[in-house]
Amino acid sequence: MANSIRNWEADQKADRQTGKNQPKPDIKYVSAFRALSAFAKPHKWSFMLIFFCTLLAIAAELLQPYLVKVIIDDHLMAGKGEYSAIIGIGALYLGLAAMSLLFTYLQNNMLQYTGQSIVAKVRKQLFEHISKLSMSYFDRTSSGSLITHVSSDTESLNQLFSQVLMSVLRDGMTLVIIIFLMFQLDVQLALYCLLLLPIIAGIAIGFRSYMRRTYQRARTQLSRLIAFTAENLAGMNLIQAFHQEKEQQREFTERNEGYFRANMKEVKTQVWFRCSFDILSNLSIAFVTWLGGMAVLNKQIEFGVLYAFITYIRLFFQPLNTITQQWNTLQSATVAVTRIWGIFALKPEVENKAKPRALAKAQVRGDIEFDHVVFGYGEHAPVIRDLSLRIRAGERIGIVGTTGAGKSSLISLLCRFYDVRSGGVRIDGMDVRDMEQSQLHRIVGLVQQEPYLYSGSVLDNVRLFDTDIDEDTVIEACRLVGADAIIQRMSDGYNTRLSERGSGLSAGERQLISFARIIVFQPKILILDEATANLDSYSEQLLEQALAIVSKGRTTIIIAHRLSTVMKADRIIVMRKGAIAEQGTHSELVRRHGYYEELYRHSRGKVFA
Incomplete structure (x- = not known):
């Protein structure tokens, strides 16, 4: 080739x-x-x-x-x-x-x-x-x-x-x-x-x-x-x-x-x-x-x-x-x-450097820094404008804002799905552009709004077809997030075949399987991109319990569709038009009577866009 x-x-x-x-x-x-x-x-x-x-x-x-x-x-x-x-x-x-x-x-x-x-x-x-x-x-x-x-x-x-x-x-x-x-x-x-x-x-x-x-x-x-x-x-x-x-x-x-x-x-x-x-x-x-x-x-x-x-x-x-x-x-x-x-003949716009720097996974703390980041899609106007943000290792951060505020774009830069126009994104002081992409994606775990499940067994969907991960490890991960009881009720347990996108499972059950993946692969940084947006209150409660387990000892970033999801976060980042409008704890932001308080007032009892 x-x-x-x-x-x-x-x-x-x-x-x-x-x-x-x-x-x-x-x-x-x-x-x-x-x-x-x-x-x-x-x-x-x-x-x-x-x-x-x-x-x-x-x-x-x-x-x-x-x-x-x-x-x-x-x-x-x-x-x-x-x-x-x-x-x-x-x-x-x-x-x-x-x-x-x-x-x-x-x-x-x-x-x-x-x-x-x-x-x-x-x-x-x-x-x-x-x-x-x-x-x-x-x-x-x-x-x-x-x-x-x-x-x-x-x-x-x-x-x-x-x-x-x-x-x-x-x-x-x-x-x-x-x-x-x-x-x-x-x-x-x-x-x-x-x-x-x-x-x-x-x-x-x-x-x-x-x-x-x-x-x-x-x-x-x-x-x-x-x-x-x-x-x-x-x-x-x-x-x-x-x-x-x-x-x-x-x-x-x-x-x-x-x-x-x-x-x-x-x-x-x-x-x-x-x-x-x-x-x-x-x-x-x-x-x-x-x-x-x-x-x-x-x-x-x-x-x-x-x-x-x-x-x-x-x-x-x-x-x-x-x-x-x-x-x-x-x-x-x-x-x-x-x-x-x-x-x-097409070359990826995001490529590894000729000699990427190595960062041992065991030594990763999980410090994240966005340093004067400017980013836009293609030749369009920037969606993130001169944004600077420091997230400490082990900190649980919530990111909120209306549609188009730049929340998901910020996460895409951390995962290096795109490169910044200027500035830098660093993990433990190392620019993500200096890392090998495969290593970066082992460090950063992403759970999206619609978790993708493949045609295959439950076992393979949790370990993503990596046969080096044994069945006992998968079962233990599912037990920790509360998915084991659900899987055991299936016809063939962990060998039950799932169809494309996991049809037959509820949205909450699919998310529990994606949480089990986090336990199995043990990334140092966990990102939840509106992972509870489509769930009922009972499923959201189950995932909150699972989140408490999977986020333990990890730097966790939660993009919220419901403000209730981030109210207990160590710090909440409020984004508006590609910039940070406010940041602080829930109680601090409400007392300021600013943009977050306005979002909170409009979101009581309903979901904001």
Whole structure:
């Protein structure tokens, strides 16, 4: 993978230096396919064996008409009664047929295995690369688009090997061998047949641009349909809650009909293209039959030669038709490869330094400092303006404020999902930009409003599939946060399979599992990002008890949706328009009669926004 990415980047750098990065799609395609060759290089011996098997399979198939020609001219037309020779040629004919079948089978299987291996590796490393990109990339890229890249684009890449490459190998060699055999039979008749090539090329060129446009329209419509479907399925609860089923169905129908129309136009183009080739094929056979028949009558060629020519001209159009039909598949693969390597070429905006500083987890105290931090998303105006804040190790901090005040942005900077524009965020005096990200995320534990659960057992969801963590550790963690009794009531206990997002569990039960993760992984800093926002009062009480356990000995930051959640905090930070408006204990802030007291007065008995 590293080599392929380096090759891609080297190509891009070389293109920029030589001025080749002008808007020429061909350059991008060549660079992408050159990068793909890095994945194919380890399989070079497999491809050589595939080529050898293909050559033997085609040669065995195309020698069969030549054997029939020998029987006709040298035995039947010559009036020889050598039945043993005819039987011998017939046995050889059957042997060639069996040989063609065997090597075709081997070639197909080896090509499919090699192609699938390459595509599987590309798909695996594409997913790994996407998972390493910065959060800013996911902010501007829809999940439907990424699903298309990982599924549809890699499937198009699969078709490049299973269809296009097979066609180029087999059909290309078939054409070369047919032309060679034609010239061996009769040079003059072979030259007449080659007059068809300019006509074939003209038809192919005439249809190519139109077929490309129809194909691209169909693929664009399909991509929009997939993206729309993925996003709707992800937000189905919201659609049903606001009775938007009819509106979404209407929009889906529009996209579906758009794809149907584009797809039908593509199909019609392909049908016309195939019909043109069929007509040309029949006319060519008639032309060869007429020319060859005249030559046979004038005793210029033998009848067996005419038979072989007619067979070869019929076989000549089959690979041509197949190759031209693969044009759309090649276009799809070309676009897919370019898009895939476009993602591979992306670098995370948040990266580790060349030599990150090590910070032993056991030595981490949990001191946090925001030093004159300025931050904004993209080129937009800053959402945090010159913010300075010091949080002592073991302190329990509450952060409150209205929507857009910058609460979650502050936490994203501490987790280093984004980098500050200026200033610094430090843990125990070390800037988070100097740390390795994997180490930082072991130090900082995050519990969000919607805890994500994976398809898998309860055990694996608590330890996040880390088999180094034994079952006893997981059970003890769940017991401490109060989740053990709930899990034991499940059908298979800790081996109970959970569906995607933990459907079947209440919001409070899902949060208890996420709290158990904190116990298991033991981060030094704990962040709760509105973790109790969607809970009823009973579930919130359970989580308060669990929070008292998991926050013990840890620096804890609580972003509050309910003021009642942070009233017992050691200190409450009140944020307003990206800055700290007030800070202090609950009683101190209420006595000041400031912005917090206003929020507190409005939140009594209800949730503030």
